[in-house]
Amino acid sequence: MDFNKNSGGFRQVLPGIYSSNRASKYSLFTKSANPNVSVYGENIFCSENFEYRLWDPKRSKLGALLQKRAKISFFANTKVLYLGAASGTTVSHISDILADENNVCEKTSTDVAKNPDIVTNPGVVTNSDVLTNSGVAKNSGVVYAVEFSERPARDLVNLASVRKNIIPILSDASAPSKYSFFVEPVDVIFQDISQPNQAEIAIKNATYFLKDGGKLILSIKSRSISSVENPKKIYRQEIKKLEAGNEHINFVINNTYDLAPFHIDHMGVVATLNKKK
């Protein structure tokens, strides 16, 4: 896979994420999986046979994180749990990235495909030929999008009925057992819920679903935790909560980003899960 392959002025900067010389050099794009449709009123750029959707960092925390030079990679086979999907603004872009044909598979997963035994539990009755025959499907990534409120879920469902790699979930993110009977272990948890107990919710969901070494991307909205305290104090306090974790897991903080010009009083945190032995 040629990472910097030019296609009509669009250049891949991260897997599935493009920049263009036709727009501002800072603006990012994803290749539209559902052409001719603008999900939230974003601009669409056409080039050769493809359409590219402009990623508005002011509408999306993840877009803002990428603008802040966070190296976040979603591969074609990444499984994402998205908490607080709302009407699917960011989810649509993640769906684009996962469905992108130029996107590459994560290396570890291809290793796994060669040796299918380590994927499943040794005890599981498994037809080991099944995996090697089909291999890891090219774009087998999926977004599990959790939303609590019915009104935005209406838009989310409309999005999911067109884009097959979005699984909408109408449920409370603080009760992961309500959707654990169909959500598989994921590589990335992205959380954008403005709740005072957002760190606890992240830890709870990570205990259930995040693979060992998986990433947590968290956007902390300090104003929803306390409107009075100094935001920096709140960030420190929330990061401490993540580092402490619970009896099963904790997090190692990789990086923090202030999302300042795009989202005020927000901080993006990228952390890696560490399973306690």
Next chain:
Amino acid sequence: MKGSEFAEDIETVKTWFGDFTVSFSKSNSNSNGNFQIISYDLCPKNISDLCERFINLKPSTLDFQFLNQNAGTFPVNLRDIAISSGFVSDEKEYLSLLNAVSVNSVNFKISKSLTEDKNIIQAIEALDDVNESLNLLSERLKEWFGVYAPDSDLLGEEFAEFAVLKTSSVAKGNTESESTESKFLSILDADFPISSAAPLSYTEANLIGSFASDICNLYKRRSDLESYIYSKMKSVAPTLSSVAGESLGARLISMAGSLKRLSNLPSSTVQVMGADKSLFKHKRSRAPSPKHGIIFNHNAVGNSPPQIRGKMAKILSSHISLAARIDYYSGVFNPEIYESMNSKFQNVIDNYRKEKSDKKIR
């Protein structure tokens, strides 16, 4: 310790595509305690059956994720289990099936989510919108048609009706005889020989007439909405509407989000609901705390002297949350709340009057 390693439990794990009977060792996490699928019972592979299962499946403490946590093994991928058990042939099929099932079940949940109080919320918000646009439009009509009817002192709905009446006569008059002179009619039979009313022509009469009749319709719509809210509040939240009044009650439900949320809120929150700005000012700096939010619109709070408004607001808000709880959880009208509130109001007012007269005597 060795004995415990051999102790095995057999449980059923429920997934969206079938039940799996699993045996797992209950040993501690140091030994790589793993589990085995003994047998499984797959759901029939059609979307309606799967959806039914999806919606009705109760969350259980035992699922594969739970086993993962406790057994400390590799994460068990539901996808792989589905493929190895022969439920689906490959990952693509698994994903498209899961997508279809989850979209259908979320659609089902959304369609079931409309409750009675949601209608009230929409109606009260529509009422606010109608009010806002009515103010705007009737102001415009007053400006515009006022040129042709300067001595009219009517306002609002009456003025709109008057405009419809007057313009229709001009429009009619024109259709009967199309002479150029009859296009210019002074509307008012003035006592003064020269009226300041401008002559109204046929085209303007038509335009202003239809504009005014739209406004009249909007006034009708407003009264429809009001009567709808009135009757709906009486049936959905009878106790709340006796305590707070129909319109204030509806507004409180709309601000809380639902009757359920209103009943869960503490009464101190109800008291300052709608006074966000001053509440946060109070929390940030040394500003005094707000005494009342939207419940200021209640007669007992807004019309009482400032010295006792805080007390009245406290009594009112506590009774509002009591009433909301009664309405949400029992749904039966309870007149006692209203009576006890009134007696407490009377106490506060009496005390205040007494203090006031004492001061005067001194």
